[in-house]
Amino acid sequence: MYFNLMAKISATEKVSGIEQAAVTFTGIAVVFLVLLILIIFVGCFGKFFDKSKKNNSSSGNASAAAAIKPVTETKSQTLCDACDTCDDDEVIAVISAVIAQMSAADGKNYKIKSVKRKNTKAYGRPIWATEGLRQNTNPF
CATH class of the missing domain: 1.10.287 (Helix Hairpins)
Incomplete structure (x- = not known):
């Protein structure tokens, strides 16, 4: 049909x-x-x-x-000798804490050899301002 x-x-x-x-x-x-x-x-x-x-x-x-093991300070980990200015103690503490957490998670021993301030005059603004600008202007 x-x-x-x-x-x-x-x-x-x-x-x-x-x-x-x-x-x-x-x-x-x-x-x-x-x-x-x-x-x-x-x-x-x-x-x-x-x-x-x-x-x-x-x-x-x-x-x-x-x-996680307790961190003991050695000569290579003394950051104040390696940096030019000791005004950024909090930033250095945060960087070293992150590296210590990464080394505990990976099971490897990372060492900080030096901490140097990046020259921001070449870009015209600090790195945090540049990152904020990048995030706010990124497409979805």
């Missing part, structure tokens, strides 16, 4: 307002239903990956905490 649907629908036939409204509401309902399914799908994936990250980070923190 073959039906020729195009023969039954003519271009001059008018569609009633009720049929137009039914098609419109059906289309909107389908779009929102698919959107709801996508939201649930993405939410489930987010929860799944958050669980796996929490499991990995909890086991990683226990091993990293056991591997």
